[in-house]
Amino acid sequence: MNIRPIVLVADPLSPVALAALGSDVEVRHCDGTDRPALLAAVERADALLVRSATRVDAEVLDAASRLKFIGRAGVGLDNVDVPYATLRGVAVVNAPAANVVSAAEMTCALILASARRLLPAATALRRGRWERPRFTGVELSGKTLGVIGLGRIGTLVAERMAAFGMDIVAHDPHREGGCPDGVKLLSLQELLHRADVVTVHLPKNAETIGLIGRAELAAMKPTAVLVNVARGGIVDERALHAALVSGQISGAALDVFDREPCTESPLLELDNVTPTPHLGASTSEAQDRAGVTVVEAALQALFDRPADSLVA
Ligand SMILES: NC(=O)C1=CN([C@@H]2O[C@H](COP(=O)(O)OP(=O)(O)OC[C@H]3O[C@@H](n4cnc5c(N)ncnc54)[C@H](O)[C@@H]3O)[C@@H](O)[C@H]2O)C=CC1
Ligand SMILES: O=C(O)CCC(=O)C(=O)O
Numbered sequence: 432m433n434i435r436p437i438v439l440v441a442d443p444l445s446p447v448a449l450a451a452l453g454s455d456v457e458v459r460h461c462d463g464t465d466r467p468a469l470l471a472a473v474e475r476a477d478a479l480l481v482r483s484a485t486r487v488d489a490e491v492l493d494a495a496s497r498l499k500f501i502g503r504a505g506v507g508l509d510n511v512d513v514p515y516a517t518l519r520g521v522a523v524v525n526a527p528a529a530n531v532v533s534a535a536e537m538t539c540a541l542i543l544a545s546a547r548r549l550l551p552a553a554t555a556l557r558r559g560r561w562e563r564p565r566f567t568g569v570e571l572s573g574k575t576l577g578v579i580g581l582g583r584i585g586t587l588v589a590e591r592m593a594a595f596g597m598d599i600v601a602h603d604p605h606r607e608g609g610c611p612d613g614v615k616l617l618s619l620q621e622l623l624h625r626a627d628v629v630t631v632h633l634p635k636n637a638e639t640i641g642l643i644g645r646a647e648l649a650a651m652k653p654t655a656v657l658v659n660v661a662r663g664g665i666v667d668e669r670a671l672h673a674a675l676v677s678g679q680i681s682g683a684a685l686d687v688f689d690r691e692p693c694t695e696s697p698l699l700e701l702d703n704v705t706p707t708p709h710l711g712a713s714t715s716e717a718q719d720r721a722g723v724t725v726v727e728a729a730l731q732a733l734f735d736r737p738a739d740s741l742v743a
Contacts, residue, residue: 436733437497439472442482444504445715448722456733470494478729480504482721483709484691487511492519500732502725505530505712506584507662509635522732526724528583530717535587537711538660541684542592542628545656546571550705569627569654572596577626579642580661581606581614585632589614592628600625623650628658635662643667648674656682660711663688672697675704686711 438456440449441463452458461472463485473479473491478500481487487501492515503511503525516523544550547568555562576592578585581603589599589611599614602622610616619642623629629651633639643657644667651657657680659666668689674680675698682703688696691709698704712721 436477437475438478438480438729438733439476440480441469441472441485442480442504444480444482444722444726445718447719448504448726451723451726453730455730473498478502478733480722480725480729481510482712483507483510485510487516489515492516492521495521500524500729502729504718504721504725506534507634509662524725524728524732526721529721529724530712530714531583531587533714533717534584534660534711535591536714537686537707538584538588538630538632538658539591541658541660541686541705541707542571542576542630542656543595544705545628545658545682545684551702571628574598574627575600575625577601577617577622577629578614578632579603579619579622579629580632580634581610581616582632584660585630586611588630588632597628619647620650623647624652626655627652628656630658631661631665633661633665635665639665641665641667643671645670645673648679651680653678654681656680656684658684660686663691663693668696668698672701675701 435455435457438452438458440458440460459472461468463469463481469485469491473495475497476495477497479498480502482504487510489512492512498521501511501516501521501523506525506527508525511523513523548566552566572595574597576597576599578589578599578601581601585601593599593613600617600622601614602617602619631643642665648670671683675683684705685698686707687709699706
C-alpha cells in the first residue's frame with residue numbers, strides 16, 4: 432500500500448494553494464483555534480499549514496511526533512514557537528513577501544479612512560443622519576507620516592503615502608543599508624513628536640511588545656492618528672483607550688488586537704477608532720501567493736524534490 436504523507440491545513444488557505452497540494456499527499460483539515468481538535472489532528476500530520484490564527488506552541492509540537500514541516504502562509508511568525516520547532520527538527524517556512532503589498536494597501540486605506548472620518552460618517556448616514564459639518568476631515572498632503580519599522584511593509588506604505596504629498600519620517604534602529612529617497616530616520620521620540628500619522632510595521636517580539644505605551648502616546652500630537660496593521664500587543668490597548676478618550680491623540684485605526692478574535696473591547700466602542708478584523712493580508716492575490724509559497728515548500732520538504740516539478 433502506498434502511504435501518502437499527511438498535510439494538515441489548520442487555517443483557511445486559498446483554493447489555488449489547496450489545488451497546488453496535488454494528489455501526492457493526503458490533505459486533512461481542522462480548525463486550528465479548536466485546541467483539542469488541533470492536538471488530535473496534528474498527531475499524525477507530516478506537515479502543518481497555518482495562517483495567523485493557529486498557535487503552534489510546545490504543546491502542539493510535542494503532540495506532533497511525525498511532523499517535519501510547518502508552513503506559515505504569511506509574514507509574522509509570532510504564533511509559531513520557532514526555536515522549539517527547530518529543536519525538534521521541524522522546519523518552519525513563512526512567506527515573507529507574499530502579502531506585503533496587500534498589508535501596505537490596507538494601511539493606506541486606514542490612513543485615508545481616518546483622515547476623512549469615513550467610518551463614523553457612513554455609520555451616521557446609514558442611520559439616516561446627513562451630518563456634513565460633523566465630519567470635516569483633514570488633508571494628508573503636507574502632513575508628516577511616521578513609520579515605525581521601515582521594513583518591507585513600512586517602506587511600501589512610505590512610498591504610497593509620499594504620493595499623497597506626505598513627508599515621511601521613520602524609526603528603525605535595526606535597518607541595514609540605506610534609507611529610501613526622501614525618508615528621514617529619527618529616534619522614536621522625535622518621530623512621535625513630529626508625526627501627524629504614526630503607523631506601526633514591526634514584528635511582535637520581546638523587544639516590541641508594549642513599545643507604544645502611555646509615554647509614547649503622550650509624546651504624540653493631540654491631532655495625531657495611530658495606525659496598527661502589524662500586531663496587537665505592540666500598542667498597549669489600555670493606554671491607547673485612555674489616550675483616545677482623554678483627547679491625548681485624535682484617533683486610531685486598528686487591524687490587529689492583543690487577543691484575536693476581538694469582538695469585545697472598549698476600543699471598539701469609540702467613534703474615533705476604525706477597527707478591522709485582521710484583514711491586512713486578506714486579498715485573493717496575497718492569499719494565493721502566501722498559500723502557494725508554503726505549499727511548494729511543504730512538498731519540497733516532504734519529497735525532497737524541486738518545488739517547480741510539483742506545483743502546477
Ligand atoms: N495585518 C496583517 O494582516 C499583516 C500584518 N503583518 C505584520 O507586519 C509585520 C511587519 O512586516 P514586514 O514589514 O514584512 O516585516 P519586515 O521584517 O520586512 O520589517 C520589520 C521592520 O521592523 C524593524 N524593527 C524591528 N524591531 C524594531 C524596533 N524595536 N523598532 C523599530 N523598528 C524595528 C526591522 O528592522 C524591520 O526593518 C509582520 O511581522 C507581521 O506581524 C504582516 C502582514 C500582514
Ligand atoms: O491572513 C493572515 O494570515 C494574517 C496575515 C499576517 O498577519 C501576517 O502575514 O503576518
